[in-house]
Amino acid sequence: MNHSPSTTSEGMSDARPGSPAAPQLVPLNPVGGGKAVPPSKSSKKGQRMDRSSEEYRLRRERNNMAVKKSRLKSKQKAQDTLQRVNQLKEENERLEAKIKLLTKELSVLKDLFLEHAHNLADNVHPEASTSGQENAGQ
Template sequence: MNRTIPNGKSHASSALPAAVAGLQQVPQLIPAHPTSAGGKALPPSKMKKPPADKDSEEYRQRRERNNLAVKKSRMRSKQKALDTQQRVNELKEENERLEAKIKLLSKELSVLKDLFLEHAHNLADNVQPPAGAGGSSPAPNSTSANGQ
């Protein structure tokens, strides 16, 4: 490896080891378990356990606990699915009720709009400017003629 120094001349790297010779050497670290990634410790669940004797009491107890845990987990999963389905059904029913209410309220709004417009037209027909007055004010007894 050649280095260029500021004056433009190349300088051989063979001089470097002589300059660094006074530094202490650091030994290379070798991992205790070469198969583990990056020297990280494995969690107990990932460590290889010696195979248990299938006839041992400990093995039978572990299998029994595991079987119960699996059964419990599956029951919880089924219950959660049933609860979710029940909630879906409840929401569908509520949605149908709300849609029916929307229809009813829309019809009621339409009827009320029609009544309002009819009433507004009746008022407009009864309130006419006097023929000879030329003013824009209504006749003094125009509302009493309507009966209201």
């Protein structure tokens, strides 16, 4: 997890497709404000290169591509997750329904058992006692 210092960001503008006016912009090279480079060589590290530099533009373009790709991927993932939620919700309902059914079935069977048990306990022979109340013994 990273965090970039808030003191080092600068915004950008862009050109919107659909806007008439062409964004004609300036080259603009100095960025940070002319900070000092670390006590090192004057290679090209830590150095604010020209915005016109071929190197720079190339890297920027590549990064922009990468960013786009990354964000697309991110969005896709989010969507997948959302889809997964719906899927799971459906499954959930299905399972709940099944449970309801099974519970009902079980209930019925148990009732039958109980009834039977009562009949036996009451010394009643298996004749016909489906849904009637307890038989009036005596």
